[in-house]
Amino acid sequence: MKSLKVGLLGIGTVGGGTYTVLTRNAAEITRRTGVAINVVQVADKNIDHAKAITGGKVDVTNDAFAVVNNPDVDVVVELIGGYTLSKKLVLKAIENGKHVVTANKALLATHGNEIFAAAQAKGVIVAYEAAVAGGIPIIKALREGLGANKIEWVAGIINGTTNFILTEMREKGLAFADVLGEAQRLGYAEADPTFDVEGIDAAHKLTIMSAIAFGMPMKFDQAYTEGITKLQQTDIKYAEELGYRVKLLGITKRTEAGVELRVHPTLIPEKRLVANVNGAMNAVVVKGDAVGPTLYYGAGAGAEPTASSVVADLMDVARLSSASVEQRVPYLGFQAGQLNDLPILPISDVNSAYYLRLRASDKPGVLAGVTKILADRNISIDAMLQKEPDDNETEADIVILTHITVEKNMDAGIAEIEALPAIVGKVVKLRMEELGK
Amino acid sequence: MKSLKVGLLGIGTVGGGTYTVLTRNAAEITRRTGVAINVVQVADKNIDHAKAITGGKVDVTNDAFAVVNNPDVDVVVELIGGYTLSKKLVLKAIENGKHVVTANKALLATHGNEIFAAAQAKGVIVAYEAAVAGGIPIIKALREGLGANKIEWVAGIINGTTNFILTEMREKGLAFADVLGEAQRLGYAEADPTFDVEGIDAAHKLTIMSAIAFGMPMKFDQAYTEGITKLQQTDIKYAEELGYRVKLLGITKRTEAGVELRVHPTLIPEKRLVANVNGAMNAVVVKGDAVGPTLYYGAGAGAEPTASSVVADLMDVARLSSASVEQRVPYLGFQAGQLNDLPILPISDVNSAYYLRLRASDKPGVLAGVTKILADRNISIDAMLQKEPDDNETEADIVILTHITVEKNMDAGIAEIEALPAIVGKVVKLRMEELGK
Structure with missing residues (x-):
């Protein structure tokens, strides 16, 4: 039977879960893939812990570079976290022509462009289902x-x-x-x-x-x-x-x-x-x-839910390690050279509906002043909640839900509201999303 | 650029949606796959309708076999439904070495074993994401x-x-x-x-x-x-x-x-x-x-949600049509020869919790009789709701939620309950599921 040889970097929570799932479900995984997926080497700072988990069945080292340089390893699973050592290890694994599976969202969000470019040049897979939302197969869905x-x-x-x-x-x-x-x-x-x-x-x-x-x-x-x-x-x-x-x-x-x-x-x-x-x-x-x-x-985290995604990635690698680049899903789901460098909007240019909470003196005309400011800025009110002052208090909360406007318009309106003499302190602003059709 | 030539069987709701999505999102689809996915022939009973939708840009026929026998077609999309004609068409397409994408759950549930065996023998893909839960990519998740x-x-x-x-x-x-x-x-x-x-x-x-x-x-x-x-x-x-x-x-x-x-x-x-x-x-x-x-x-149905899954399958075919069988996901997710012929339990052997509604005369001792029957059968009561009789009525509803038991035990208990003199008519039985951990 064909086999896929895995080098595991880090056997803490997720690494331990990955080892457990690969071992417990080995028969089911092979029934699915036709490939035996075996961990052949583990690197961890805590060698005794690594030995305890793997029960002496796997070569254990405290030198992560020994794994990424091990000619017997087909795919490196990076579960160390952080941006520095993990980046060096992933880039070295790629340089050595190994496929990479990682759960490291911080690494990909900050250095993913460089890592994918390196992987593209070497023709290796970098899979990362576990980096987002743990066990939910959202990367595959997207x-x-x-x-x-x-x-x-x-x-x-x-x-x-x-x-x-x-x-x-x-x-x-x-x-x-x-x-x-x-x-x-x-x-x-x-x-x-x-x-x-x-x-x-x-x-x-x-x-x-x-x-x-x-x-x-x-x-x-x-x-x-x-x-x-x-x-x-x-x-x-x-x-x-x-x-x-x-x-x-x-x-x-x-x-x-x-x-x-x-x-x-x-x-x-x-x-x-x-x-x-x-x-x-x-x-x-x-x-x-x-x-x-x-x-x-x-489940977005935890040993086995995250391992579920790590192992699913290994199963994809088992299928597609021998495939051509065209037969694999591209790193970001779009062909190399087909990424668009879309601009990111600053938050002041984002359109949103808002929740506002104001603290106002219990005097006539306060609401008229607030609503006029909003109306002048074309900000429609969707709902309002005006509370009675508590006993012994002369101030009360007013809560307003607005329709959609651009954030800088909302912020300018809030500054004007805060300048009203009857308004006490700062306005609390939260954004609202319908998330409907 | 590489292209994938599609023959569409049926251009009703889902077929029309498929044509629309392929056309409207052609650029995005090609950015993703590196392949131009083009409908080259459409078969529909209603030729005028087919011509109207495709705007004269595609060859249209009322002979579905012309499509599955068309040497220019790489992949047949079967959206006719039913078990009879669709089965003949799918098997013929496979025989002709064409890949198949289908949304036909009835066909696969009843003839899937035969269809997948035929596809296996010819080395072609049969993809069916749209057959279950419309636009939800549940087949891929599973x-x-x-x-x-x-x-x-x-x-x-x-x-x-x-x-x-x-x-x-x-x-x-x-x-x-x-x-x-x-x-x-x-x-x-x-x-x-x-x-x-x-x-x-x-x-x-x-x-x-x-x-x-x-x-x-x-x-x-x-x-x-x-x-x-x-x-x-x-x-x-x-x-x-x-x-x-x-x-x-x-x-x-x-x-x-x-x-x-x-x-x-x-x-x-x-x-x-x-x-x-x-x-x-x-x-x-x-x-x-x-x-x-x-x-x-x-969305589990509808033109474009279902088309979303049909086209996703076409994109998988675009990637993997040139791949080896080992590089593709097997039809049922498990390697050929690795399916287990597991027995299906008859409903009488299923374990479930139950909701029971009884109609009982408003007399002393009714509840004692019912609960004794359940206790004797080791069926625990999880919750109970006893209603007062309505005005002018002498009977009232009793609702019981049970813990888990095997269905034949529950049914036997219900027969005994229905035989109680104070119980009027049949007992309503519904199954309950926690769906938790």
């Missing part, structure tokens, strides 16, 4: 399953940590900081949660989806990224009263002026399926011109 | 994206007509017959709706998913099929009171004793995403041992 479509937009809950935190904030009425502590205790959030809670991890994944949706290079440095650290319980509650849920969405849209590429807390109508994706689960909505809206849901 | 998993079960809303009817029944409180009439007026249901409302169409699609999930031949003749024609508004309402929605599900599960293959109305907890799939939309939940539960949602 590159192949929906390939007949002009993709119009992609919007996803693509970070489990923040979705867990937002779900807890809503269900338990807790503040961000309190839930973050709980998430850290439960292992849903890292000791340093910055990458997750500031939206950077989501922006990495969104950058990859944007590139394959629209056929353009990775443009992570131009992504707009806003996390959930400043999100207040009050706004989650008001959103719910108005029929919306707040989710950290990665959104990328093709418009005539350019591509939107943005991660931020977003109000979504509660009737949408994606608004009901809770806990650490992920979901991606893809709108194609032919198919309409489609949704893909599943 | 055969490739989730290929690393041992698939445990698949459960789907895979018939839009019945999901539209069930949604209307729930939202408007109408009876089945009234909604069916409305669905027919709106074009969501055929004049003869039997295939849809009796669950036959869903069983065709489920049969295909079952075969590729578990690696076994198509076994449509052994599928259990129960439609929605007898479903009563009362039960939809009681289910909702208990936190459930009623959906027509196709369910296939791998158990130690055999494979479950069944279509029937099913109670699903309303907190599950799939319980919230409304209108004519489709969704499929797939549980893999590594990835856990995943869900795929989108």
Whole structure:
């Protein structure tokens, strides 16, 4: 029987899951592919751990370069993470003519253009299903399953940590900081949660989806990224009263002026399926011109869900390692030389509907002043919620949902509203998406 | 540039959509594949209609065999439907060495084994993404994206007509017959709706998913099929009171004793995403041992959503027509000779939880009699709803949700319950599925 020899870089959570799935499902995988997929060498800093997991059946080293230089290895699975060492290893593996499977969204979002160019020159595969949304086969859906479509937009809950935190904030009425502590205790959030809670991890994944949706290079440095650290319980509650849920969405849209590429807390109508994706689960909505809206849901992280995608990539490599370049799906789903260098819109040029929360003195004419500012800027009001002042208070919350306008117009209107004498403090602004037809 | 020459059999709804998508997105499709995919001949009974759609740019005939025998055609797209003529055409196309793309679930569920064997012998591709769940790329997810998993079960809303009817029944409180009439007026249901409302169409699609999930031949003749024609508004309402929605599900599960293959109305907890799939939309939940539960949602029918899958298949053919058999994904996702002839469980041997509705005289001891019967059969009660008799009535509804038991045990218990003197008429039985972890 034909075999595919795998060198594994990193046997932590995902690496361990990959080894487990390849071993447990070996018979099923061979029934599918006709190929025996065998791990022949593992590199990990923790040699004892690597030996314990592989049970002495596999050569183990603490030198990752030994794996990428091993002539017996057909495909290198990079599960180290980070941008520096992993980049050197991946480029070296490519230089050595090896195929690469990686779950490293940070590496691809920041250095993917260089890596794919190198792989193209050497004629090797770089597969990365596990880099976006864990076990959900969204890369395959975008590159192949929906390939007949002009993709119009992609919007996803693509970070489990923040979705867990937002779900807890809503269900338990807790503040961000309190839930973050709980998430850290439960292992849903890292000791340093910055990458997750500031939206950077989501922006990495969104950058990859944007590139394959629209056929353009990775443009992570131009992504707009806003996390959930400043999100207040009050706004989650008001959103719910108005029929919306707040989710950290990665959104990328093709418009005539350019591509939107943005991660931020977003109000979504509660009737949408994606608004009901809770806990650490992920979901991606893809709108194609032919198919309409489609949704893909599943575990976005974890040992075996991520391994599910890593091993699926290995199975594709097993089928296509001997194929010609024309017989493989191109790295970003579009033929070499067919990428369009589409401009990314700055957030000020993005069109969106908005949720605004103002704190106003309980005096006559306040609402008239606010609505006049909006009307003068052609910003229509979709819904409004005016609260009575609490006992012993002379100020009350006003919540306004607007129709779509360009962000710089909204921001200018907000500045004028904040300048009104009856308005206290800053206006809270959140973006809203319908995610419908 | 390389080209792929397409012969189109049938240019009705889906055929027209396919022609439109191929034409409108020609540039994007070629950017992706590097191949120009051109329709070179169309067969349709209605030649004038075919000419109108293709605008005189394509050779049009009313002889479908002219297309499958046309030496200039590389791939035949079969969109005629039915089992008889379409089977002859597909087998002839294969005999002539042409690849085939089809949306015909009835044909594949009933004659797929023969068709795939013929295709295997000739070394041609038979692709059928559009045969299940319209535009949702579920075949690709099952055969490739989730290929690393041992698939445990698949459960789907895979018939839009019945999901539209069930949604209307729930939202408007109408009876089945009234909604069916409305669905027919709106074009969501055929004049003869039997295939849809009796669950036959869903069983065709489920049969295909079952075969590729578990690696076994198509076994449509052994599928259990129960439609929605007898479903009563009362039960939809009681289910909702208990936190459930009623959906027509196709369910296939791998158990130690055999494979479950069944279509029937099913109670699903309303907190599950799939319980919230409304209108004519489709969704499929797939549980893999590594990835856990995943869900795929989108339009299950319609011209362009279905065309999205037909054209995606054509793009795969464009890539892989020159590839070797080993480089292609096998027809059912498993290598030739690697299918297991798993037995299908009769419905009496299926394990399920149940919803029961009884009509009982308002006398002491009725509940004690019912619960004793269930207890003696080791059937645990999960929830119960006992209604007061309406004014002027001496009978009341009792609704019981049970834990899991084997169906023949449940049926025997129901026979005993119906024999109780205080029980009026037949017991209504519906199956329930958690669809969780």
